[in-house]
Amino acid sequence: MMIELTGLSKRYKQQVVLDQANASFTEPQKIYALIGPSGSGKSTLFNILFGLDNDYQGHYQLLGHNAAELTKKQWAIIREQEMRMVFQDYKLLENLTVYDNLHLSGDYSDQQIETVLATMKLTQFKTAIVADLSGGQKQRLAIARAVIAKPKILLLDEPTGNLDQENIEMTMTYLDQLRQQGIMILIITHDPQVAEFADVVYQLQDQQLILTKGSRPEEAPDDVSREIISATPTTIPPAAKKHLFSYTWTNLRHTKRRLFFLAIPIIIIISAFILSFTAFRASSTLSFKNSFGGISERAITLNTQDLNRKTHARYRKEGIVSSFDGKRIGFSQADLTAARKLTGVASVTPFNPGGVNLYDSHQNTLKLTYLAAEFDPLIQRYQRLNNKLDEITFEFNMSSTPQRVIRDFNEANIDLVAGNYPHDRSDEILIPDVLVLQKYHTTDLRQVLRKSITLNVRKNRQTKKHHYRIAGVYNTDYAHGLSAKYPIYVGYAAEDEKTVYLDKETYQFYRDLLTEDEATAAVSQSLIASYTQYEQAVGTGYQGMLIVAAHDTDVPQLTKQLQTKYPAYKITSQEDLRHGELGAIYQRLIWNLIGGSVAIALIAGVLICFLNKSYINGRSRELAILYSLGYQRKDIFQVIALENGLLFGAYFLISCGICALLNRFLLSKLSSARLFIYLFAPENIGALFLLVVMMLLISILWGISGVKQKNLKYYLNH
Template sequence: MELKFEKLTKKYGSKVVLKQISQRFDAKSQITSIIGDSGAGKSTLLNILFGIDQKYEGRYLINGREAHAYSDQEWDYLRSRKIQMVYQDFKLLENFTVAENLTFSNRDYADSYSKRAAPLIQLLGLTDIVQTKVRDISGGQKQRVAIARALLNKPEVLLMDEPTGNLDANNTAELMHYLEKIKTSGISIYIITHDERILPFSDNILRLQHGQLITERQVSNPSAPSSATRSAARMRNSHTPWATLGNYIRLDLFNNWKALVLTSIPLMLILSVFILILSGYKQASVDSFTDVFKGLGENVVYIDTEKFTVDYQKKLNQRGVQSSTDGHRIYFSKDDVQAVSQVNSVAKVVLFSSGNLILDPDRNELQEALQKQDLPEEFKKFRSYSTAPEKIQLTFQSMFLSPENTKYYNPRRLEVVGGRYPEKNNEILVPDFYHKYLSLTGNQTSLVKLHVKDSHNQFQKKQYRISGVYRTDYQNSLAPGVRIGSERAFGLYTKYQDLTDLAMLRSRKSYNEDKEFMTENEATKKYVANIIGSYASYRKSVGLGKPGMLIVANRKEDVPKISKAVRRLFPYYQQQSRYALTHGEFAVTYRQLVLSLVAGIAIVAALLTLIFVFLNKQSIAQRRKELGILFSLGYQKKDVKKIIALEIFNQFVAIYAGAMVVTFVLKRFVLDRTAYGRYFDNLYTLSNQLIIIGVLLITIAISTLWGVSAVKKKKLIDSLK
C-alpha cells in the first residue's frame, strides 16, 4: 500500500509544523522510525497518515488517490482493514477483557477470527491474561494487546506512536523483537519516537526537523506499485453486523452496571411517582368521565327530556327560567318515537325511565350484610381484605332496562360471567364474590334465603333463585359501588321494573302540582305556557311518561348522521354517545381533561430527560473516549449512533421495569391498605401502560438525540488525539 505526501504543509495558526514535505511511505516488510524532538510534529504526521487530521495544505495520496476524495465510509474501511494505529496510551477498552478487546477489533467477518487471533495471542505472550480485564494488566501487557488488536485484521500499514515511551530497556528490546517477527508478514511498520534505543531495529530512519523529513537510513523497497493499485480496487464499505453491536452493548452495560444503577435510581423513583399520579388522576377524572359513555353501545344515542345542552341551560338561567322542560314536552310521546324511527339508519327506539328501585318486584327491601370477620379464610388472602369495610352491605337494585335492551345501555356496566339477567320476580343477579362466599360457606349457589322487610315493615326470610353472576374485582377491591343514602352497598339485581305510572302522571292532581311548581316566576310561567296552559296541553306534554330515549343505529358508522337528524328534532337536548365524547359538546370537557393529562406527561418527559442528561453528563464524556476507540477501529459513525441509542433504550427499559416493581410494592403494601387504594385499581391497564411507555419513548427519543449529538465525528477524532 502506497502512502505519499506531495508538498504537504501543516500549520497551527501561524506556526508551521510540517513544511512542504514530499515523501513516499511504502516500505513493505520494513520498520521505519521517524525520530525528532518533542513538539516537532511527529504525532501530527501520524494523525494525517491515519486520516484523523485532514486539515492541511498540499496533497496526501493513498494508492494514487487524493485522501480528501475518500468518503467517510471508505476511511472507515481503510482504518478497519488497511491502516492500523497503536497509540502511545494504547486506546484500549479498559472495562473489557483482553479477549473482548480483540473480538471487537475484528473487522474481517469473512475470514476465521480464531485462526487469526490465536497465533497473535501466542506470538505476543497474551495467553495467561486473555480473560483478564485490560484495566488490571501492566503497561507492557497493554502495549502487546494494542499490537495484537492492530494486527488482527492483517493491515498493510501499522502506525505506532511512541511505543517504548513507558518501557524499560528489556521491555523495549522485547517489543522490537516482536515487531521484527511481525514485519515478515509483509506489513509496513512506521514508528514515531524520540527513543533512540529502537534505531538498531529500524530498517529506515527519518528525522523530522524544522518541519522537514530528512532520510538518515534507507534500505531498498521491495514493494510493487501494482499491488497497491489492486488494493485500491478492492475498496468497500466497512459493515458491522448487528450481532457484534448487540454483543458490545450487552457487555458494556454489564461492565458498567453500578454506574447505570446509580444514574437510574432517581429516574426510577420519578417515574414511579408519575405512574401513581397518572393512574390516580386518570381514574378520578378522565376514566370517570368516559365511564358514563362506556355504558352505551357503540351504535346508540341517548337523550333525556330533563338534560339540556350547556348553551341552552345557560340561556334559560340568563332569562331567569327555572324549568327542567324544553317548553313543549315533559316526557317523550308516541309522535316523538315515530319521528325518530323515520330517521334513516335508525334500527330501534327505546323509551325508559331512568332510576333503580331498591325493592324487589314484590316490594320487599333487602336487609342483608356480610361481616368482614366472618368471611372465609380464602378471602383473607386477597389484597382487598385489608381495605374492605367491616360490614359489607347488600341491597336490591332493579335492572335499568329489560334484558334485551341492556346491551344498548348498561350504566352499571354489569358483566355477566355466568347465567343470565333476572327475568322473574324471585330471580336475582349476584356479584361473583357473594356467589363464592355462598359456595365456601356450604350454602346453595342456585337458591338463597335472604332477610327482607316487606311493604308492611314486617321482617322475614324469602327464597330467591340466582339467575346469574356478574363480575367484580373483589380480589383487589371490596369497595361497594352502589350508593344508598349515606352508605354504599353491593347490588343484588332484580328484574327490570317499569317505574312509569302513566295514569298518575296524566291525572289532574299531577297537573295542579306541576302548574304550581312551574309558575314560580313570570319568566318560567311564560316559558311553560304551552305545557300548563290547559289540562289537555299538559296531558299531551306528558306523552308516554318516559324521559329517556335510546336511539339505536344500524351500525356505529351511522351515529354521526343520526346525531345531526336528532339535533334537528330536539335541538335543546344533550346527546350522549361514544361519538359525542369526541365530537359533541362533551368533546370540550374531554379535550380539557386529556390536554391536562398530556401537559403532565410532557412535564414528566422533560423532567426525566433533564435529569438523565444531568446524571449522564460525565459518563457520556467517558463514553466518547470508548466510542472514539471503536471509530479508530473502523466502526462507522452510524454504528456509534446505534450503540448510543440502544444503550439508552436498554437503560430506560430497566428503569421502566424497576418503576413497575416500586409501584407494585407501594400499591400492594401501602395504598391498598388505605381508602385511596381504589384510585389505583387501573394502574396496570393497557391504556395506562401505553401512556407510560409513550412517555418513555419520548424521553428515549430526546435523550438519544442528545447522546448522539455529543459524539459527532469531530469529537470522536478529538478523543483520539
C-alpha cells in the same frame, strides 16, 4: 506511494501549527520517526494522517488518493485495513479481555488471534481483563491489535513513553520484524533511542518538517499547487464484517456490576412512571369510557336535561340559566311515537336517567347490614390497609329499563357474570358476588342461581319477611376494593312518572326556577306560562328516551335524524363516543393523557441520561476507540441503539416485575386498588412500552450526540 505531504498548512485558532510543510513517507520496510518539542504539532499531524482532522490546507496524498476527497466510509475502511494507529495511552477496551480486544477489532479467526498473541508473548493473558495488565502488556496488546490487520502503514504515538528498558527493547525488536514484513512504520517519539533506531527522521521545527536522518526525498517545486504525480491509487477494499452484537453483549456482560448500580435509580423512575401512568389513565380515559360500557352498539339515548355543547355555548352567551331547551321538560307520547316511525328503529323506551328507586314492585325497601365482625373470611381478606370497613350494607335498586332492553342499555353498567337480569315486576333479584361470599360462603356463583332467599324488608314502617328468587349474580370486583354499600337489583316496574310533576307545588317550583332572569324566562315561556302548557311540557314524565336500532349499521343514520329532530340535545351512543360530541371529549382526554405522558417520559428520559452521564461519557470513549479501528458511524450508532435497547428492555421488564409485586402485596390492599386494575392489560402495557421506547430514543440520541468528529478526536487525544 504511501504518504506524500505537499505544502501542508494547519492553523489552530490563532496558532500556526504547520506552514507549507513537505514530507514523504513512501517506502515500505522503513521506520520513520517524527521528533519535536511538546506542543510543536506532532499529534496534530498524526490526526491529519489518520483522518481525524481534515481542516487543513495543502495536499495530503494517501495510498495514491487525495485524502481530502476520501469519504467517511473510505476512511473507516482505511483505518480498519490499511493504516492502524497505536496510541500513547493504548486506547484499549479496558473492561474486556485481551481476546475480546483482538476479536472485536476486525473479522479475524481464532487462529489469527492465537498467532499474534504468541508473537507478542501474550498467550497466557488471553482471558485476562485488560484493566489488570501492566503498562508493557498493554503496549504489546495495542501493537497486536494494530498489526493483526496486516496494515500497509502503522502509526505509533510515543510507543515507549510508558515502558521500562526491557519492554522498550522487546517493542523495538518486534517493530523491526514488522518492517521486514513490508509494513511502513511512522513513530512520534521523544526517545533518542527510538530516533536512533529509525531509518528516516523528521523534526517538526518552526512549523516545518525538516529531514534530519535518512535519504532526502526529491525536492518539491516552489509551486505547491502543482499536480502531484503518484502511482495508481490503491484499490480500497470492502468493509469487513463487524461483530456489533458480540461487542455489545460482551461489554454488557463485563460491566454488569457497574450497570447494576446504575440501573437502580432508572428502574425506580420507570416503575414510578408505569404506576402513575396506569393510575392516571384509569382515572381519566378508562373511567370515562367505562361509564358508557352499558350502552350497546345498537342503543341511542337522549335526555331532555342533557343539552349539547352548542346549546350550552348559546345559553352562556345569552345569559340563559336553564337545563331545558324551551320545548319540553319530558318526552311526550307524540315524541315516542315519532321516534318509533324512524327508519331502522327496533324499539323506543322512555326512562328517567340517573333515577334510582330504592324499592321493589311491592314498594318494599331493604337495608341488609353485616358488621365487620360478621364478615366471612372470604371477604375479610380483602379489607384494605388504609380503608377497613366497619360494615357492608345491601339495599334494593330497581332496574331503570325493562328486561327486554337492559342488555342494550345497562345504565348502571352491571357486569353480569352468572344467570340473568330479573324479569319486570317479579320477585326475582340480581345480587352482588359479595353477598354470595357473605351469605353462602362460596366463590362458585352458579351455585346460588334460582335459589330462594328470604329477606327482611320494610313497607309502611313495618318489617316483614319476603321471599325472592336469585335470577343472577353480578361482579363487583371486590378483589380490588370492597365498598360499604352494594345494590340488589330488582325487576323493572313501570310507574306513572307524571304524578311526580303534576302538582301545584312542583309547577310553582319550575316556574320560579325558570323565571330567575329575563333571558331564562324568555326561552322558557312555552314551558311554564300556564299550568296547561306546563302539563304539556311534562309529557309522559320521562326525561330519557332509549332508541334501539334494528342493526348496528342503522345507528349513524338514526343519529342524523335525531340531531335534526332534537338539535339541542346531546345524543349518547357508542357511535357518538367514537365520532360525535362525546368522542371529542374522549379525544381531548386521550390527548391530555398522551401529552402529559409524553412530557413526563421526556423528562424521565433526560433525567436517566443525567444519572448515566458518567457511564455515557465512558462509553463514548470506548466508541471512539471502535471508530479508530474502522467502525463507521453507522456501526457505532447500531452499537448504541442495540446496547440501549437491551438495557431498556431489561429495565422495563424488571420494572414491570416490581410493579406486579407492589400491586400484589401492597397496592391491591389499598383503597386505590381500582386504579391499577388495568396495570397489565395488553393496551396499557403497549402504551407504556411506547413511552419507554421514547425514553430509549432520548438515551440513544444522547449517546449519538457524542459520536461527532470533534468529540471522537477529543476522546482519542485525551
